[in-house]
Amino acid sequence: MAEPMHCYRHPNRETRVSCATCGRPICTECMVATDVGIKCPEDARLPRGARAGVMKTDQVLRSILAGVGVALAGIPIAYVLFLLPFTWLISAAAGYGAGVLINRAGGRNGGSVAIVISVLATAVPFLVLLAPDLLAGVLNPRPLIAMVFAVIAAGVANRQI
Numbered sequence: 001m002a003e004p005m006h007c008y009r010h011p012n013r014e015t016r017v018s019c020a021t022c023g024r025p026i027c028t029e030c031m032v033a034t035d036v037g038i039k040c041p042e043d044a045r046l047p048r049g050a051r052a053g054v055m056k057t058d059q060v061l062r063s064i065l066a067g068v069g070v071a072l073a074g075i076p077i078a079y080v081l082f083l084l085p086f087t088w089l090i091s092a093a094a095g096y097g098a099g100v101l102i103n104r105a106g107g108r109n110g111g112s113v114a115i116v117i118s119v120l121a122t123a124v125p126f127l128v129l130l131a132p133d134l135l136a137g138v139l140n141p142r143p144l145i146a147m148v149f150a151v152i153a154a155g156v157a158n159r160q161i
């Protein structure tokens with residue numbers, strides 16, 4: 001590190017600091033202190049994205065366990081939801097909560113694996129309750145719309161910012 005580098009955003013400025021993620025040199029004005037070290041503004045803006053895909057096996061397993069729990073607990077919850085007004089709104093809130101739960105169980109990584117687990121876990125209780133209707137060929141739009149809202153909310157809770 002003896003040799004001075006030049007900030008990639010300000011080529012005329014010397015610096016001895018480089019980004020912890022991409023390694024590009026950055027001057028003191030550009031550098032952003034994060035909990036994982038000094039970063040360039042671009043990488044500092046994507047702390048969750050930078051961690052994406054590093055979900056460890058045990059985190060995936062914990063997400064799946066949380067998903068199974070959500071699916072089981074969701075059956076009575078969805079049953080009650082169907083009896084309430086604004087089912088779609090409450091379903092969206094419940095789906096988001098389920099997504100956050102699964103996200104936390106997986107170490108808050110989010111990403112595609114967490115989204116798939118959340119979406120499946122949220123859809124299961126609805127599908128279980130709707131199965132008799134679906135098998136009988138009855139298409140009741142109200143619970144279907146509620147399911148769509150819940151599933152989307154669960155996915156949104158696990159998006160990477």
Ligand SMILES: [Zn+2]
Pocket residue numbers: 019020021022023024039040041042043
């Ligand atoms: Zn960087």
Ligand SMILES: [Zn+2]
Pocket residue numbers: 007008009010013026027028029030
């Ligand atoms: Zn700079």
